Amino acid sequence: MAEYIESLRLLAEKFARLEGVGKKTAMRMAFSVLELEEGEAEEFARAILDAKEKIHLCPICQNLTDREVCPICADEERDHSQICVVTDARTVLAMEKVREYRGTYHVLHGLISPMNGVTPEQLKIKELLARVGEGEVEEVIVATNPTVEGEATAMYLSKLLRPLGVRVTRLAYGVPVGADLEYADEITLFRALEGRRDVH
Amino acid sequence: MAEYIESLRLLAEKFARLEGVGKKTAMRMAFSVLELEEGEAEEFARAILDAKEKIHLCPICQNLTDREVCPICADEERDHSQICVVTDARTVLAMEKVREYRGTYHVLHGLISPMNGVTPEQLKIKELLARVGEGEVEEVIVATNPTVEGEATAMYLSKLLRPLGVRVTRLAYGVPVGADLEYADEITLFRALEGRRDVH
Numbered sequence: 501m502a503e504y505i506e507s508l509r510l511l512a513e514k515f516a517r518l519e520g521v522g523k524k525t526a527m528r529m530a531f532s533v534l535e536l537e538e539g540e541a542e543e544f545a546r547a548i549l550d551a552k553e554k555i556h557l558c559p560i561c562q563n564l565t566d567r568e569v570c571p572i573c574a575d576e577e578r579d580h581s582q583i584c585v586v587t588d589a590r591t592v593l594a595m596e597k598v599r600e601y602r603g604t605y606h607v608l609h610g611l612i613s614p615m616n617g618v619t620p621e622q623l624k625i626k627e628l629l630a631r632v633g634e635g636e637v638e639e640v641i642v643a644t645n646p647t648v649e650g651e652a653t654a655m656y657l658s659k660l661l662r663p664l665g666v667r668v669t670r671l672a673y674g675v676p677v678g679a680d681l682e683y684a685d686e687i688t689l690f691r692a693l694e695g696r697r698d699v700h
Numbered sequence: 701m702a703e704y705i706e707s708l709r710l711l712a713e714k715f716a717r718l719e720g721v722g723k724k725t726a727m728r729m730a731f732s733v734l735e736l737e738e739g740e741a742e743e744f745a746r747a748i749l750d751a752k753e754k755i756h757l758c759p760i761c762q763n764l765t766d767r768e769v770c771p772i773c774a775d776e777e778r779d780h781s782q783i784c785v786v787t788d789a790r791t792v793l794a795m796e797k798v799r800e801y802r803g804t805y806h807v808l809h810g811l812i813s814p815m816n817g818v819t820p821e822q823l824k825i826k827e828l829l830a831r832v833g834e835g836e837v838e839e840v841i842v843a844t845n846p847t848v849e850g851e852a853t854a855m856y857l858s859k860l861l862r863p864l865g866v867r868v869t870r871l872a873y874g875v876p877v878g879a880d881l882e883y884a885d886e887i888t889l890f891r892a893l894e895g896r897r898d899v900h
Contacts, residue, residue, distance in 0.1 A: 505766050511751040514744040518732040525720075531790055532718040533748055534755055534764065541752040544714040545745035548733055551711040552741040555734055564734060566705050590731055 508534070560631065562607040562624040564589045572604055579603045581638040585628065585657065587611055587645060590682045595643065598689045603641070606631065611649040612656055620656060628657070632664050639667040641696055645681050646671075658699040669696040708734070760831065762807040762824040764789045772804055779803045781838040785828065785857065787811055787845060790882045795843065798889045803841070806831065811849040812856055820856060828857070832864050839867040841896055845881050846871075858899040869896040 508530050515526035533541060557563070558570035561583075565571070572578060572592075582603025586592055592605050608623045631637060640661050644650035658668045672695030681689070708730050715726035733741060757763070758770035761783075765771070772778060772792075782803025786792055792805050808823045831837060840861050844850035858868045872895030881889070 505755060505764060507747070507751045507754045507766055508764070511747040514740075514747045517736065517740065517744075518729050519735070520725075520728060520732075528720060528790070529718050530751065531764075531788075532720075533751055535719070536717065536752070538752065540714075540717065541748055544717075545748045547707070547711040547714045548741055548745045548748075551707045551730065551733055552736070552738065554707045555705060564705060564708070564731075566707055588731075590728070 557607075561605045562609065562627055563592050563605055564607075577602075580636055582641065583628070583631065583637055583639070584641045584643050586643050586681075587650070591643065594682050594684065594689065595693075598686050598693060600690050601693060603639075606640075608644070608653070611644060611647075612653045613649045623653075625657070625660070629660060629664075632661060632666055637666055639669060641669045641671065641693075642699065643671050643681065654699060662699075668699045670699050671696050757807075761805045762809065762827055763792050763805055764807075777802075780836055782841065783828070783831065783837055783839070784841045784843050786843050786881075787850070791843065794882050794884065794889065795893075798886050798893060800890050801893060803839075806840075808844070808853070811844060811847075812853045813849045823853075825857070825860070829860060829864075832861060832866055837866055839869060841869045841871065841893075842899065843871050843881065854899060862899075868899045870899050871896050 511533060512523075512526040512530035515521050515529045516523055521529070533544070536544065554566045555564050556566075558565045558567075558573055560569060560573040563570050563572070567574070579602050583606050584595060584601060584603055585606045585608060586595065587608055587610065589607055592607065595601055595605070606624065606628045608625065608628075610618050610623050612618060612620055612623065628640075632640065640657070642654040642657055644653050654670050661668045671692040684692075711733060712723070712726040712730035715721050715729045716723055721729070733744070736744065754766045755764050756766075758765045758767075758773055760769060760773040763770050763772070767774070779802050783806050784795060784801060784803055785806045785808060786795065787808055787810065789807055792807065795801055795805070806824065806828045808825065808828075810818050810823050812818060812820055812823065828840075832840065840857070842854040842857055844853050854870055861868045871892040884892075
């Protein structure tokens with residue numbers, strides 16, 4: 501009986517720590533690890549340690565990277581006068597798939613949420629203000645999710661940024677209200693980008 | 701962009717090796733690993749290695765265990781004259797939840813499937829025959845999934861086992877045809893066990 505197998509139970513617990521993994525799925529994955537070849541399991545363990553060790557935040561845009569500065573911030577072909585502000589690194593991936601956006605990003609690592617105890621200080625907002633303060637930035641596109649928290653964060657940022665003389669825009673409501681940007685299709689994201697509007 | 705982050709891509713690939721994990725889920729999990737505390741990621745890696753290292757097959761029933769002989773085979777309170785034959789270790793867990801079955805198990809580690817190139821020799825069938833050959837066994841309950849392959853394997857086992865003088869039974873069709881036993885509810889499994897019938 502697997503309930504008796506301590507190491508299997510422990511492994512399932514680790515899987516269950518991951519976002520969106522329930523108990524049953526976690527146990528299924530733990531069983532699945534046992535079916536891996538010996539070498540594959542070792543590579544898996546190594547990959548976890550490697551990812552944790554090598555990946556850190558880009559000092560400019562706060563996106564995840566394994567380089568000193570992330571490839572987007574380091575790319576001189578990109579338009580550094582535009583910053584697209586996103587909630588997390590996964591949204592950067594989704595935006596990049598559109599292939600229409602040529603500016604840079606800024607990853608907040610969360611949204612302001614008094615209900616969940618997330619205050620502006622916990623997000624990468626002061627880093628964003630510092631970037632804008634340097635003077636090169638002309639437009640900040642706030643691409644937070646079209647949810648209550650996403651809107652509230654956009655409003656908060658707008659109030660801080662507009663006095664600095666930059667245009668603050670918001671993705672158009674091409675993305676369905678209440679949805680997660682990560683799962684938006686590329687055309688929807690493209691239309692939302694095209695129809696972006698000023699935040700007043 | 702995460703496509704640039706080699707170690708993140710590699711980690712997602714490892715997750716995608718696990719049964720039932722698609723590309724998108726795998727990437728989500730890889731991101732999720734980055735959000736773990738440093739120590740937690742190390743524990744996760746360690747748990748993978750530990751599980752692989754400590755868990756092996758019980759020499760009697762072929763179920764997964766971290767002991768020399770699994771707790772069920774080692775339990776003298778269990779009825780060793782009954783063997784419930786299952787496809788995999790997960791089905792043992794599902795059966796144990798019924799709490800009505802007091803016999804032992806035998807894990808085949810697959811089903812006969814000419815389509816997928818799985819022959820009887822690749823399953824733990826000779827180990828089952830050896831157990832039955834020792835003479836203590838009176839009944840073999842074949843609890844393979846009620847699918848084409850499950851039925852075919854049950855028929856195959858019945859033909860080998862009945863000449864040895866044991867009763868060969870099959871779970872009643874209380875379990876919905878085509879379903880996976882792992883997801884059957886406890887009452888259904890219990891009824892299926894009660895209504896088990898002889899295989900002719």
